[in-house]
Amino acid sequence: MPPHRNSGRQVINSREYIFRTGAVLVTAMAGYLAATILVHQAEKFVYAVSYRFPTDFQQYPEGTGEVLEWAPGFGEGHFSESRIATSNGFTSNVQVITYVTGLGEGELIRYDHSIADGIVWRREQAPTTIEANEAGRQFDVNEAVLSREKSRKRIAVIYWYDVGGLVTTSPLLAKAYNAIGTVMGRPDSSIVAFSSTCDMDCAKELANLHELVATVVFDVDGEYLSPIVLSRER
Numbered sequence: 001m002p003p004h005r006n007s008g009r010q011v012i013n014s015r016e017y018i019f020r021t022g023a024v025l026v027t028a029m030a031g032y033l034a035a036t037i038l039v040h041q042a043e044k045f046v047y048a049v050s051y052r053f054p055t056d057f058q059q060y061p062e063g064t065g066e067v068l069e070w071a072p073g074f075g076e077g078h079f080s081e082s083r084i085a086t087s088n089g090f091t092s093n094v095q096v097i098t099y100v101t102g103l104g105e106g107e108l109i110r111y112d113h114s115i116a117d118g119i120v121w122r123r124e125q126a127p128t129t130i131e132a133n134e135a136g137r138q139f140d141v142n143e144a145v146l147s148r149e150k151s152r153k154r155i156a157v158i159y160w161y162d163v164g165g166l167v168t169t170s171p172l173l174a175k176a177y178n179a180i181g182t183v184m185g186r187p188d189s190s191i192v193a194f195s196s197t198c199d200m201d202c203a204k205e206l207a208n209l210h211e212l213v214a215t216v217v218f219d220v221d222g223e224y225l226s227p228i229v230l231s232r233e234r
Contacts, residue, residue: 045232047100049079049188052227054215057083057094070121070146070155071095072193074113078103090208092196094216098228101178101187108161108189109175115159115193121146124154128169131158131210133218140169141213145202156202158209159193165226188230 060068060082068082070093077097085092099108116123124145132138139160146155160167161174164181168174178189194213196205219225 045102047078047103047188048231049098049100050229050231051081051083051096052225052229053081053083053094054085057085057216059083068093068095069197070195072097072115072159072191073117074108074191075106075110077108077190078106085212087212088208090196090205092194092209092212095193095195096190096227098188098190100230101182101189103187108163108178108191109171115142115144115157116146121148121155129158129210131213131217133214133222137218137222137224139167139217139224142169143206145198145206152199154198154200154202155195156198156205156209157193157195158206158213159191161189162192162226162228163189165228167224185232186230188228190228192227 072095074097078100079098081094081096083094085094097108099106101107124147128140129143130138131141141158141160144157144159146157148154160169161171161177163174163177164184164186166177166181168177174189178187181187181189194209196202196209198205216227217224
């Protein structure tokens with residue numbers, strides 16, 4: 001019986017498959033080892049996080065029993081801050097939750113972390129919008145309206161991820177930025193959320209939140225100014 005014409009190609013394809021599979025495994029192992037080394041290096045430092053806000057953004061008084069009606073569903077974080085601000089007759093909350101790679105358990109981007117828990121609060125809409133200052137500089141933010149079951153109350157939210165001082169609206173990019181930031185000495189990743197309660201129409205509250213965000217995140221030159229300040233010591 002004459003040999004099958006495709007036998008040589010099948011051998012080559014088998015070799016290519018083995019090579020590619022091996023390359024993927026080696027790459028995955030290298031990535032795992034690199035991540036382990038980076039986390040080990042990060043653990044050598046003592047980190048502290050502070051937050052930069054305008055002076056009229058007041059902290060919630062301790063011991064007053066003040067409880068936020070809504071909070072981003074991203075866990076407690078290694079560091080966090082809540083502020084309250086009043087502008088144009090609207091009262092708004094500012095919440096930041098920060099994780100530092102290597103500091104302890106937990107991370108910002110997880111499958112069970114979300115801006116709405118889907119149980120008490122549900123997301124009605126979440127278009128990506130643009131936040132711009134007078135100089136025309138801009139960055140993307142996420143805009144969402146959350147509703148509460150069996151209630152007319154809604155929460156207008158503007159939020160973004162600040163990862164080592166880099167801004168993104170994408171959780172996937174936030175994850176990638178965190179890997180890069182850990183290498184570059186900025187292993188912090190945060191969610192920054194501005195929110196206001198509203199009834200049926202949240203348009204005015206969202207417009208006010210946009211103005212409020214602009215007072216926080218742009219410096220005098222119109223560049224993005226991260227509200228997260230990371231310090232570290234050996």
